[in-house]
Amino acid sequence: MEPYIRTAHYHETDQMGVIHHSNYLKWLEEARIYFLDECGLSYKKMEENGIISPVYEISLQYKYPVKFDETVKIYLELTKYTGVRFEFEYRIINPEGKVSVLAKSTHCLIKDNKVISVKKELPELHEKFMKFIEEYEKNNS
Amino acid sequence: MEPYIRTAHYHETDQMGVIHHSNYLKWLEEARIYFLDECGLSYKKMEENGIISPVYEISLQYKYPVKFDETVKIYLELTKYTGVRFEFEYRIINPEGKVSVLAKSTHCLIKDNKVISVKKELPELHEKFMKFIEEYEKNNS
Amino acid sequence: MEPYIRTAHYHETDQMGVIHHSNYLKWLEEARIYFLDECGLSYKKMEENGIISPVYEISLQYKYPVKFDETVKIYLELTKYTGVRFEFEYRIINPEGKVSVLAKSTHCLIKDNKVISVKKELPELHEKFMKFIEEYEKNNS
Amino acid sequence: MEPYIRTAHYHETDQMGVIHHSNYLKWLEEARIYFLDECGLSYKKMEENGIISPVYEISLQYKYPVKFDETVKIYLELTKYTGVRFEFEYRIINPEGKVSVLAKSTHCLIKDNKVISVKKELPELHEKFMKFIEEYEKNNS
Numbered sequence: 001m002e003p004y005i006r007t008a009h010y011h012e013t014d015q016m017g018v019i020h021h022s023n024y025l026k027w028l029e030e031a032r033i034y035f036l037d038e039c040g041l042s043y044k045k046m047e048e049n050g051i052i053s054p055v056y057e058i059s060l061q062y063k064y065p066v067k068f069d070e071t072v073k074i075y076l077e078l079t080k081y082t083g084v085r086f087e088f089e090y091r092i093i094n095p096e097g098k099v100s101v102l103a104k105s106t107h108c109l110i111k112d113n114k115v116i117s118v119k120k121e122l123p124e125l126h127e128k129f130m131k132f133i134e135e136y137e138k139n140n141s
Numbered sequence: 142m143e144p145y146i147r148t149a150h151y152h153e154t155d156q157m158g159v160i161h162h163s164n165y166l167k168w169l170e171e172a173r174i175y176f177l178d179e180c181g182l183s184y185k186k187m188e189e190n191g192i193i194s195p196v197y198e199i200s201l202q203y204k205y206p207v208k209f210d211e212t213v214k215i216y217l218e219l220t221k222y223t224g225v226r227f228e229f230e231y232r233i234i235n236p237e238g239k240v241s242v243l244a245k246s247t248h249c250l251i252k253d254n255k256v257i258s259v260k261k262e263l264p265e266l267h268e269k270f271m272k273f274i275e276e277y278e279k280n281n282s
Numbered sequence: 283m284e285p286y287i288r289t290a291h292y293h294e295t296d297q298m299g300v301i302h303h304s305n306y307l308k309w310l311e312e313a314r315i316y317f318l319d320e321c322g323l324s325y326k327k328m329e330e331n332g333i334i335s336p337v338y339e340i341s342l343q344y345k346y347p348v349k350f351d352e353t354v355k356i357y358l359e360l361t362k363y364t365g366v367r368f369e370f371e372y373r374i375i376n377p378e379g380k381v382s383v384l385a386k387s388t389h390c391l392i393k394d395n396k397v398i399s400v401k402k403e404l405p406e407l408h409e410k411f412m413k414f415i416e417e418y419e420k421n422n423s
Numbered sequence: 424m425e426p427y428i429r430t431a432h433y434h435e436t437d438q439m440g441v442i443h444h445s446n447y448l449k450w451l452e453e454a455r456i457y458f459l460d461e462c463g464l465s466y467k468k469m470e471e472n473g474i475i476s477p478v479y480e481i482s483l484q485y486k487y488p489v490k491f492d493e494t495v496k497i498y499l500e501l502t503k504y505t506g507v508r509f510e511f512e513y514r515i516i517n518p519e520g521k522v523s524v525l526a527k528s529t530h531c532l533i534k535d536n537k538v539i540s541v542k543k544e545l546p547e548l549h550e551k552f553m554k555f556i557e558e559y560e561k562n563n564s
Contacts, residue, residue, distance in 0.1 A: 010315060010325070011163055011308040013156035015209060015470075020152050021478050022452070025445035026293040033292060033351075043292070044351040047438075055444050059482035068156060069315075069326040151456060151466070152449040156329075162337050163311070166304035167434045174433060174492075184433070185492040188297075196303050200341035210456075210467040293443050297436035297491060304434055350438060 001038055003073035003093075004031040008066050018065035024101050025058065028090055031074040032105075035088075039128045046109075051116070056085070056106040064100045071095055078132040083119040084108055086129060142179055144214035144234075145172040149207050159206035165242050166199065169231055172215040173246075176229075180269045187250075192257070197226070197247040205241045212236060219273040224260040225249055227270060283320055285355035285375075286313040290348050300347035306383050307340065310372050313356040314387075317370075321410045328391075333398070338367070338388040346382045353377060360414040365401040366390055368411060424461055426496035426516075427454040431489050441488035447524050448481065451513050454497040455528075458511075462551045469532075474539070479508070479529040487523045494518055501555040506542040507531055509552060 006027055014020040032053075033043045043053070066072055073093045080087035085108050092101040108115045109122070119126045147168055155161040174184045184194070207213055214234045221228035226249050233242040249256045250263070260267045288309055296302040315325045325335070348354055355375045362369035367390050374383040390397045391404070401408045429450055437443035456466045466476070489495055496516045503510035508531050515524040531538045532545070542549045 009308065009312055011155065011161050011311055014152065015154035015156060015158045016475055016477070017156045021481070022152055022445050022448035025448060026291065029293055029445070030291055042351070052439055054439070054488075055485050057482070057484050058444070059480070061480050062478050065477075069324070150449065150453055152452055157334055157336070162340070163304050163307035166307060167432065170304070170434055171432055183492070193298055195298070195347075196344050198341070198343050199303070200339070202339050203337050206336075209470075210465070293437065293445055295438035296434065297438060297440045299438045302434050 001035065001076070003075045004034040005071060005073060006030065007071045008068055010068050013068050016065075018067055021060075021062060024060060024062075024066075024092065024103070027072075027074060027092065028058070028088075028103055028105060031076045031090060032088060032107075035076050036125075039125060041122070041125050041128075051109050051111045051121075053107050053109050056108065058105040059103065061102040062100075063102065064094060064098045066092070066094055066100050072100060077136055078129060079104075079136055080106075081118075081129045081133045083126070084115060084117050086118070142176065142217070144216045145175040146212060146214060147171065148212045149209055151209050154209050157206075159208055162201075162203060165201060165203075165207075165233065165244070168213075168215060168233065169199070169229075169244055169246060172217050172231060173229060173248075176217050177266075180266060182263070182266050182269075192250050192252050192262075194248050194250050197249065199246040200244065202243040203241075204243065205235060205239045207233070207235055207241050213241060218277055219270060220245075220277055221247075222259075222270045222274045224267070225256060225258050227259070283317065283358070285357045286316040287353060287355060288312065289353045290350055292350050295350050298347075300349055303342075303344060306342060306344075306348075306374065306385070309354075309356060309374065310340070310370075310385055310387060313358045313372060314370060314389075317358050318407075321407060323404070323407050323410075333391050333393045333403075335389050335391050338390065340387040341385065343384040344382075345384065346376060346380045348374070348376055348382050354382060359418055360411060361386075361418055362388075363400075363411045363415045365408070366397060366399050368400070424458065424499070426498045427457040428494060428496060429453065430494045431491055433491050436491050439488075441490055444483075444485060447483060447485075447515065447526070450495075450497060450515065451481070451511075451526055451528060454499045454513060455511060455530075458499050459548075462548060464545070464548050464551075474532050474534045474544075476530050476532050479531065481528040482526065484525040485523075486525065487517060487521045489515070489517055489523050495523060500559055501552060502527075502559055503529075504541075504552045504556045506549070507538060507540050509541070 008019050012019050012023045036043050075091045077089050079089045087106045090103040091099055094100045149160050153160050153164045177184050216232045218230050220230045228247045231244040232240055235241045250259055290301050294301050294305045318325050357373045359371050361371045369388045372385040373381055376382045391400055431442050435442050435446045459466050498514045500512050502512045510529045513526040514522055517523045532541055
C-alpha cells in the first residue's frame with residue numbers, strides 16, 4: 001500500500017524549531033484513516049453507523065525531528081489482528097529518507113459501548129485485515 | 142468580575158519563539174466558559190440540555206506576543222446583548238501589564254438547529270446578562 | 283490562482299461534531315504559505331533569512347461549519363498592499379459550494395525586530411504583490 | 424510531590440465527545456514542566472541557557488476517557504535515572520478516582536546538539552533526581 005504523504009505545517013512547530021512531538025499522534029491518526037479508506041472503509045460512515053475506533057495503547061520512538069515544510073511519508077502496516085483487536089506499526093520517513101518516528105498502536109471497534117468483533121460485524125473489513133496480516137507474516141517470517 | 146488567569150504552555154509555542162496566534166482563540170473560549178460559570182451557568186450542563194453556543198464572528202488584534210510560561214490575565218466584558226445575540230470583548234494582558242491581544246466575538250445559543258431567545262429559554266442568564274450590560278454601559282457612557 | 287485544498291482531519295473536530303473554530307486560523311496560515319509559495323517565495327527560506335511575517339489583525343465570520351473528512355477550497359486574495367503592510371481576504375468553500383468561513387488578515391514583514399519595506403527588501407515579491415493588487419482592483423471596480 | 428491539576432478544555436474534545444487522545448501528550452509535558460519547576464528548575468531558564476529536553480520514547484495506555492470540564496490529577500514519578508537519561512511514569516486520574524491514562528516517557532538533556540550529563544552540567548538537578556529515585560526505589564522494593 002502507498003504511504004500516507006504529509007507536509008508539516010508551520011502551526012505544528014514549537015520553539016525548539018521542530019514539529020512538536022504531540023503532533024505525530026495526529027499524523028498517525030490521519031494515516032490510519034487513510035489506510036481504512038484504502039481498505040474501502042470510510043471512517044466517517046463507520047461513525048455514522050455508531051461504530052468508533054478508540055486507541056488502547058500507543059507508543060512512539062522519536063528518532064529524528066521533522067521540520068516545517070518537510071514532506072514525510074508515513075508507512076503503516078497491520079501487524080496483529082485477533083478478529084477483535086488490531087495493531088498497527090508506523091514509520092515516518094523524512095525527505096532525506098531518515099526514520100523520524102517509529103510507532104505502534106492498538107485498537108478495537110466499539111458499538112453501543114461494547115467491543116465488537118470485526119469478523120462478525122464488518123466481514124469485508126475482516127477479509128482485508130486477514131490479507132494484510134498474511135502479507136505481513138509472509139514478509140516477516 | 143475577576144479575570145481568567147492562564148499560563149502559556151510549551152506546546153502552544155511555535156518556531157517564532159512565541160505563542161502561536163491560533164491559540165489565543167482557544168484561550169478566549171476558555172475565558173467565555175469561565176465567565177458563564179461565574180454567571181452560574183455551566184456550559185457543560187447547557188450542552189447536556191441540547192444547547193450549544195457557536196461563534197458567529199471573531200476578530201483579534203495582536204499587539205504583543207505572549208511567551209512560554211508567562212501568566213496572562215484575560216479580561217472579558219459583555220458589550221452587547223439583544224436578548225438573542227451577545228458580544229464579548231477581551232483584553233489579554235501580559236505579566237508586564239502590556240496589552241497582548243484585543244478581541245471581540247459574537248455568539249448566540251442554538252437548540253435543535255434553531256437560534257433561541259436567551260430571554261425566554263434561560264431567564265436567569267438573561268437577568269445576569271442584563272446586569273452586565275447595564276454595568277458596561279454605565280462605565281462607558 | 284488556484285485555491286488551497288484542504289481535507290478536515292478527525293483530530294480537528296470538537297464535541298459539537300464539527301471542526302473546532304480555532305482550526306480555521308491554522309488553515310488560513312496554510313493557505314497564506316501556499317500563496318507565497320505560488321508567488322515564488324518560500325516562507326521557510328524567508329525565515330532562514332531572518333524575516334518573519336506576524337499577524338497584526340485577523341477577523342473571521344463563521345457561516346457554515348465544516349465537518350470531518352470534508353474537503354474545502356480556500357480562496358485567498360491580496361486585497362490591500364501599501365509596500366509595507368498587506369491584507370488578505372479568504373473564502374473557505376465547503377464541498378457543496380457553500381461559504382463556510384469568510385476571513386481577513388493583515389500582516390507585515392519583520393527583520394531584526396523592525397518592520398521592513400517589502401518594496402525595498404524583497405523587490406520580486408513586491409512586483410508580484412503589485413500585480414495581484416492590480417488584478418484585484420480591476421475585478422472589484 | 425503534589426500532583427499536577429488540569430481541567431479539560433472544550434477545544435480539547437473531539438467528536439467522540441471526549442478529550443482527543445493526542446492532548447494527553449500535551450498534559451504530560453505540562454506535568455513534566457511543573458515537576459521540574461517543583462525541583463527548582465525552570466524549563467524556561469534551562470532553554471535560555473541553550474539546554475533542551477527532547478522526548479526519546481513515549482508510551483500511553485488509554486484506560487478511561489476524560490471529558491470536557493473534568494479536572495484530573497496527574498501523578499508523575501521519576502522511575503529511572505542514569506545520570507544522563509531519565510524516565511517518568513504518569514497516572515492521569517479522573518474526578519471519580521479512575522485511572523484514565525497510564526504513560527511513560529524517556530528523556531535526556533541536549534546542549535549544542537550533544538547529549539549532556541545531568542550529573543556534570545546540572546549538579547543540583549542531579550541531587551534532586553537522585554533523591555526521587557531513592558524514594559521511588561524504597562517505595563517499590
